[in-house]
Amino acid sequence: MSNLVRHRLFWPVAMLLLLLVGNLAFTPGFFAIELRDGHLFGALIDILRQGAPLMLVALGMTLVIATGGIDLSVGAVVAISGALACQQISQLGDQGAVGGVLVAVALALLLCAGLGLWNGFLVGVVGIQPIIATLILMIAGRGVAQLITGGQIINVNSPPYKAIATGFLLAVPVPVIIAAALVAVVALVTRRSAFGMLLESVGGNAGASRLAGIRSRQLIIIAYVACAVCAGVAGLMVSSTVSSADGNNAGLLIELDAILAVVIGGTSLLGGRFSIAGTVVGALLIKTLDTTIYTIGIPPEVTLLFKAVVVVVLCLVQAPAFRARFARRRPTAEVSA
Amino acid sequence: ACGGQERGGGSGTGSGAGKDDGQIVMGFSQVGAESGWRTANTKSIQESAEAAGIKLQFSDAQQKQENQIKAIRSFISQKVDIIAFSPVVESGWDTVLKEAKDAGIPVILTDRAVDSPDKTLYKTFIGSDFVVEGQKAGEWVKQEFASASGPVNMVELQGNTGAAPAIDRKEGFASVIGSDPKFKMLASQPGDFTRVKGKEVMEAFLRANPDIDLLYAHNDDMGLGAIEAIEAAGKKPGTDIKIVTVDAVKDGMQALADGKINFIVECSPLLGPQLMDLAKKVVAGETVPERVLTEETTFTQEQAKSALPDRKY
Amino acid sequence: MSEREPVLVMRGIGKRFPGVVALDGVDLRLFPGEVHALMGENGAGKSTLIKVLTGAYHHDQGDITLGGEPVAFAGPHQAQQAGISTVYQEINLCPNLSVAENVLIGRAPTRFGRIRWSAMRRRAEELLARLQLSIDVGSDLGAHSIAVQQLVAIARALDVDAKVLVLDEPTSSLDASEVDQLFRVMRGLKDDGIAILFVTHFLDQVYEIADRMTVLRNGRRVGEYRTAELSQLDLVAAMIGKELAALEDIEEAPRREVAALERGTPVVSADGVGRAGAIAPFSLGIHKGEVVGLAGLLGSGRTEIARLLFGADRSDQGQIAVDGTPVTFRGPQSAMRHGIAYCPENRRTDGLVEELTVRENIVLALQAARGWARPVPRGRQDELVGRFVKALDIRPADPELPVRNLSGGNQQKVLLARWLITEPRLMILDEPTRGIDVGAKAEIQRLVVELSDGGMAVLFISAELEEVLRLSHKVAVLRDRRLVTELENTDGLDLDRVMAAIASGGAT
Amino acid sequence: MTKVETRLPAPTVPRRFPLRQKYLPVTATAVLISLMYGLGVINYPGFSDTQIVLNIFIDNAFLLVVAVGMTFVILTGGIDLSVGAVVALTTMVVALLLENGWPAAVVLPVALLMGATIGLGMGLMIHYFEVQPFIATLAGMFLARGLCYAISTTSIGIDDPFWVRVANAQLWVGGWFITISVLVALVVVLIAAYVLAYTTFGRDVYAVGGNPQSAMLMGLRVGRTRIAVYTISGLCSGLGGVLLSFYMLSGYGLHASGMELDAIAAVVIGGTLLTGGSGYLLGTVLGVLVLGLIQTIITFQGDLSSWWTKIFIGLFLFVFIVLQRAVTRRRR
């Protein structure tokens, strides 16, 4: 038990469960999952589905943060990706054509990869501090997204495209599958190859890594590209949810949520050790928090206060120093919260 | 600064020396480009400026009042002939407007008023009244459910917390509906004026409240997002759940015509021509009315069908 | 001495880290006006004891009295206030600040709250002059070699008006003359009645300066001895805990035989290679199976040569050749592709990734060479790591511990292991025996001999001239960032001749 | 081992850099700003007016003050995301209190105290509970913005005579004017620069940023320093909020949105390392100038659509930063 409590992810997971249980108190059927027309429905499924974009952005962000960097441009990339895909699709003769949609999606992701390359180049090769390097794209990228959409909302009417966010595969929502697949791929690549370890090394001590012969440039670039592509996929989901692209608002402030998810998951912003499982839990926690706010009906005026309290409580219970103080007074710190 | 250079050179003779060649120079500080509505507004102003032969110094404030103040101050030092802007918020303009007044540059407000007690700081204010928009929506709802016997369960999608249209549209709606105990507001959350957020919040609403009769969304986009959520939950928007929104952008009108929205209160962004007329008059020294309302209306499903073909934005 | 009251008493000190008992009921007494050596193998608990003393760690058991009063410091700040001045093992200074600030920060001279910069520089220069170091005190500390940094750390500790001075391996990267100078200063302090706690792995230094010593083994105190009453052999036996017979094992490597070496084309050769502001152009060849030692004073440019040969810095002139073929190094990885390995002197900033585990740190270079896409299979990792943990006696022998939890000496061994498993053709060792205990040091020396006998070329840098002399076939002498001469290690070569060459700039 | 008795001459070490390398980034930034200014003067008539430069200060006085506080935090290797929200909260509280008839002489210290208290709270959380600064200050940000909305979702105008007088006061020098806020900001910059360069506390800030572990072992009071910088940042945000309330004459929960990024950007553009330990306050001033200058140029351009505005700001930043980097880059 005490090993369980000491586990890095114990408190985030506990908090997540607490929030879910809290929801149950307000909405009795909250945990119910039903099969309707061969599709899974239910609040928990909704959280997974709605949380998929954030999870993806946070996933990419984890890699970047592991290198000791940060990527502020993900929100802009989310917008650009959706904008380009929708713009391409809207010009198709037959918007329902799977081939055309695939091309559009591929183009969008390619562009995102290019943007990631740009970030990676600025950070890894030119040597600009990550926060500033990605700030450039954060500002300009929004402009680019609006340039693509002409400042309007581009609507598409394309069933295949719509399926990215609202479809089901084997009863499971497609975005959940995509997110799970990408998480699995990243987890596999980082842990089965040496990518994760070398990334942690670069983030932990860049100078020593160089002297150990690690090509940090290459790793850093890959991390930023992966981050941008993840954000791109998230952007497709976001725009596909409502079958339209909104250059200004898509992915607005998602970078903050993503970084928060990563840090809640136990990855340090200073770089080094990272935890993908932690990031997933972090993203789910944030999304659940949002849902909780809507379902409990917290008045908008105090929404932020509520969030602040949750973040503070979470930080404190997670802080070893805090628990040490707590434990000293009460030797058996096995509270069921 | 590639393309900028030649254009900058061109503007060289225009700005500052505006009065010499007779061309009016107008400094316009836009809030941002946060929505399709806003973009249409910008476009209308830019196009009508060109049509009216007015040289426009356009500046985008990216939703920040600080930036708008900076832009106005910059217009003053550029010695433009007239300044127009859509204030992000009501308060806080006195200082910079006084500077403009001291510099002898007249100011026109668009879209939203300022709450300064000193009415001489600006010449006129042209725009819609968000409170009235909310009231119009409320009145329609009252009429629509006049015959309903049981309680009417409503949910509301608000704009960004703290944004002026959100506050006023909520207030206007509530002022009409609030007195009637028949109407019950089950939930009201911000959907940030966007489709994605509108959909997400609506999903939560639907889950927590199985029995919703009416949705009031502060703009079309949130309404459109909510429609997706309603459809995904297996209900029929416009029938199972009545929907009333504000704005009347093209997509909203389309949904209205399709029967998915029941009523839209127009909030027209196309105030460019009116603004340019006013500007010319003001620069020429003519008196203009203190308050100019934009020409707007409301749309029912029938009206939408006929209005849709020549909807510009 | 014993009739006097001890100034500092630590009694029954216990300290455990997750999974390790670092200290277990350790006692320590310090008398005023004595130099007390704290002895023990790598990982015995010396540094931990010191950190407990100064409040950097909180101990689990035991109590500390200073001047008769029980104390419990919340942190080094309080310890300093109470008159305990400390130089910690790894250089704990701020590389981003100037040398002067590093010497004096925390007690900079002020007037009305304003730091008097000129007075501060002057004071710092004075303190460094006591150690015979004259450098620009306005320069950033990080620009200086590790030896200079170590001297700065010592100078910092000397400034305090202290009752107790604690020096944790202050001499590990100093050469003989610096050590002499330090001892002279220490004797002066001792005469002033200051108690000095001194940690080193150099037995000679202990016998030269210490009055008494406390020996630790595996976190326990073995005993307290008067230096005069304990022979070197007995001391080693106490530290290692083995019978005298086993001590044969730690005999140091024998002097090299030059004659046995056949020299063909050098594995790596430098022809007029140099870098402005760092090292004057030099030429040097290292052959298969040859150990080339670099001798020089601190700051003479030994590290610079190593870095150029490894591609860590770019040369701005000259040509490096591998097997006679000219090559250009665009970074460490191209040097590694040619079979060159470099074990840097500053393990903390240039060597280890503290967050990673011992295993990961060991396989890091091998993995980097293979690229991330071709991971070293876990089984092979475990096998390699296991082998070297055993061979180098890395303790604790748990490869999954974060390397930052290891003692200084064990960290050094991890770094060595990292490069050994890459099986390089040229191994550049920059102070590989720094902070390593007697047993392990002999082990490493023997390893160097073995490796070179096996055909590896080695470039060996050490502040300890004897060691250089013993291991090298050839000694290259540096002075003022210039390679002045090369001396074949024949019978005629001895320490005096090397020293003379350094002193005269090779004019002998 | 035999004892080596030979005394060797002490090493003579040549000074390596004639021009202090560490001042290079700031120098380069200053030169680049002049170039950028020149570009504006050449391209836009009226740009050469000195008032344009003064306007940059007038329009950014509050940002400057906030960025000063941020500089302290970043120098210790931390980050403070709460500044924008604290600025907004300050304007809100100021407006609320004035509306309720509190005298200006009370409101002013209350506002500053509130900022400092929020900063102190975050500092305590960061030090005693080892919460990552990013998270602690993000919570602070939520809290402060949340309090704004809890007070009122609409903006509150300020018509207190003192406030209005200060807001409208123009200090004329020759044909040009500045505001009182500019004066305040410059005083803050001078004080802060003095503190960083000439006080023990200032040097502790650098030491903690260089290596907190070492600083602790060197006997510096790391905890105190860390708590202090967040308090200072909070105080500066409070003061920035007061200046903003002069600038806007209103309190509003959406004021200063995203200002934390502007402040961080200004500090980092000014050459301060986000990892801590290196940077100068002068750099921060230059960073604020860069941001202000870019904005001024864009406004003068005057025919950019909203999206081209963003793209151009990004482009300007990019060119500036790459040039800055190219000039200061050291060869390996």
Ligand SMILES: Nc1ncnc2c1ncn2[C@@H]1O[C@H](COP(=O)(O)OP(=O)(O)OP(=O)(O)O)[C@@H](O)[C@H]1O
């Ligand atoms: N922070 C830590 N966390 C966990 N274990 C630690 C930590 N610091 C030291 N140890 C362990 O405590 C033991 C004693 O280490 P210590 O650094 O005191 O050794 P030492 O005698 O100074 O050795 P050396 O001569 O190599 O410096 C070692 O086993 C080490 O691995």
Ligand SMILES: Nc1ncnc2c1ncn2[C@@H]1O[C@H](COP(=O)(O)OP(=O)(O)OP(=O)(O)O)[C@@H](O)[C@H]1O
């Ligand atoms: N006095 C000094 N001033 C500035 N930089 C110095 C000084 N001494 C050394 N350095 C720098 O420190 C690093 C290592 O120095 P160098 O190679 O000269 O030392 P070394 O010969 O290996 O001697 P040691 O390591 O014993 O000090 C190099 O970057 C060098 O430029």
Ligand SMILES: [Mg+2]
């Ligand atoms: Mg030690």
Ligand SMILES: [Mg+2]
């Ligand atoms: Mg060296």
